[in-house]
Amino acid sequence: MNVNQRIQSVDILRGITIVGMILVNNPGDWSHIYAPLSHAEWHGLTPTDLIFPFFLFIVGISIFYAYKSKQPNASTYKKLGLRSLKLIGLGLVLKAFTPLFPFVQDWEHIRFMGVLQRIGIVFFVTAVLYLNCNWKMLLGVAVTILLGYWLLLGFVPLPNGMAPTFDRASNNWSNYIDLQILGTHMWQPDYDPEGVLGTVSAIATCILGVLVGKLLDTPLKSKTKILFLTGVILLTLGYFWNAYFPINKALWSSSFVLVTAGYGTVILAVIYYIVDVKQWHFGAVFKQVGMNAITIYFLSEFIAKSFYLIPVGADANVHSWLYNTFFSFDGLVAKLSSLCYALVIVLIYVGLGTYLFKKNIFIKV
Known part of the structure; x- marks a missing residue:
């Protein structure tokens, strides 16, 4: 479909979904996650x-x-x-x-x-x-x-x-x-x-x-x-x-x-x-992310995996160094620190999606 002929709600829901994927896949600390941002243990359903x-x-x-x-x-x-x-x-x-x-x-x-x-x-x-x-x-x-x-x-x-x-x-x-x-x-x-x-x-x-x-x-x-x-x-x-x-x-x-x-x-x-x-203005940023959904998801997973595997010093990696240096502080709730890290990652990829959209770059897989 031509970009201008697309059903806007479908692209917006796709973008919300990709943003959700990035959010739940990139906590600062997997040991400290708010319950809605974690999968059910076995039976059951979470967001x-x-x-x-x-x-x-x-x-x-x-x-x-x-x-x-x-x-x-x-x-x-x-x-x-x-x-x-x-x-x-x-x-x-x-x-x-x-x-x-x-x-x-x-x-x-x-x-x-x-x-x-x-x-x-x-x-x-x-x-x-x-x-x-x-x-x-x-x-x-x-x-x-x-x-x-x-x-x-x-x-x-x-x-x-x-x-x-x-x-x-x-x-x-x-x-x-x-x-x-x-x-x-x-x-x-x-x-x-x-x-x-x-x-x-x-x-x-x-x-x-x-x-x-x-x-x-x-x-x-x-x-x-x-x-x-x-x-x-x-x-x-x-x-x-x-x-x-x-x-x-x-x-x-x-x-x-x-x-x-x-x-x-x-x-x-x-x-x-x-x-x-109703044609109300809603969710434009999610639509922009949704137009390159697979590309943004792949990059987020590729970079996240690299961050976990590239060592920094004797007992850390890029991910843990970034988290401990910029997000983890005494007196700040660990789950909130972990969430803040994930939100920053989300903002980075939302920015990428917006940039690609404004440059009229749509990478098809």
Whole structure:
């Protein structure tokens, strides 16, 4: 889409999401974080747990607009595949890179999955489905994924005969599959938050984004109300399902998909009403960040990882030196110091997003 023809609320929500990602990923001290800025221990939901599903939800909306006039042919599939591979490649670079010689981690320490890898896989599968299915078929695929995931994790015995569980344990199907496929290349030995089965479930999140994109594209005058009602329905279904399949980001449970898509739809409806219907000035800075979302996210992760790995003196690194020198003081609450560090990092990348936007630089991945 031309920059001037874009739906402003979608870009603003994307920008808010990226800002949220940078905020929660860059505390000054991981031991001192305010509860809303940390993930749930296992089951449950915090504001931080909304960030990644919001981004995949927005990817789905973007797929609807970017490919609604495209044909399912070799040329389109080639472009989809290349974009997906770029995202996966960037994700692998983040996992394998080290700022010190030989600049690549040992093979056994490289984590295969990650945020960008999941985005790349989910984007490709959802876009292919969108090109070949009508909205009813897409809804059917999403429902099948969510029901199938619940039935597998909750009722199908593991190959060793153990009863399945939703807990963080060896007899959890998600962990079992990750161990078989990823082996030691996981975030933790007992689970990976971007694991294999969770990535399949995340496709449903993206499909719901496609369907919400279709709602946004309708000429109905009551569009805002329909969006809001859709969000409330998703929330109701998700919280009801929570009693049987707990809301869990690490598993990307079916209830988690519905609840996060519900919150995303409700928030989008509010922003849509303010910006696209009433045309009030709101969130311009978030729109500017959202126009280069992947680039800004990649840079933030690349630099943050480098800061943690580049030593300063005998027992510090760039990150700890900056934090202890400029943010950590006697008498100042540790959590507040940690938050201030994160906010400064956010301001730096917001400034970068604003600069790129004003220079009309939009880096596509």
